[in-house]
């Protein structure tokens with residue numbers, strides 16, 4: 150009896166968890182390119198990171214900003230370093246580009262994030278530091294100001 154009940158609850162939970170994906174099944178999924186290479190894997194199992202990445206990121210942010218604890222695992226810069234790479238034409242997509250790892254999915258799911266107003270959307274090594282000195286300087290000032298005000 151209890152076993153049966155357990156089984157039914159498990160199936161129900163499964164259905165509830167899967168439900169949000171149902172709508173997605175009808176339309177083609179966004180194409181996201183994933184980092185490849187031997188032994189390259191995400192910082193969390195894929196179904197976990199897919200569902201919970203926002204929580205990991207926000208938790209990591211609070212740890213860094215409020216407690217001064219810096220670790221690499223859930224660092225946003227770390228995600229970007231691994232996930233954002235040049236496309237076949239050698240262009241590194243920016244955060245508002247369909248090809249940008251985070252945006253491909255968010256645009257599709259109509260999610261909007263403001264993170265890249267302050268955080269780099271491309272790995273540092275691909276940001277041409279001299280191309281827009283003014284914009285970068287301004288961005289830095291804004292970040293420092295926000296930090297000063299503790300507005301996060």
Ligand code: HEC
Pocket residue numbers: 206207209210211213214223224225226227262263264265266267268291292293295296
């Ligand atoms: C107004 C500017 C601003 C915005 C917008 C912003 N951040 Fe931050 N964030 C900062 C600053 C400043 C720090 C502290 C930087 C440091 O000390 O490394 C930080 C630190 C972090 C960290 C910890 C350090 C790291 O590299 O992982 C994470 C994670 C993070 N932010 C995630 C986010 C996410 C996710 C969003 C969007 C939901 C976001 N931030 C939006 C300014 C911002």
Ligand code: HEC
Pocket residue numbers: 181183184185189190191192193194195198199202205206222223224225227228229231232
């Ligand atoms: C060292 C490389 C690496 C880092 C760092 C990394 N990932 Fe991943 N990520 C991957 C790979 C590879 C996959 C494909 C699944 C797998 O093989 O683990 C993946 C899969 C994903 C997926 C699922 C994509 C899909 O197909 O639905 C999301 C979402 C994701 N990562 C977000 C993040 C976030 C957010 C961070 C930072 C907190 C991060 N990743 C850090 C390599 C990385």
Ligand code: HEC
Pocket residue numbers: 181199202203206225228229232250251252254255258260261262264
């Ligand atoms: C596999 C698809 C996918 C990928 C790839 C992905 N996201 Fe998301 N993200 C989502 C979905 C779907 C939501 C909305 C979830 C919800 O509303 O419960 C979301 C929500 C978020 C949120 C919370 C937004 C809010 O206002 O609640 C943040 C922050 C975020 N993602 C950051 C990132 C970052 C940074 C990356 C790239 C490193 C990324 N995501 C890559 C699918 C994705």
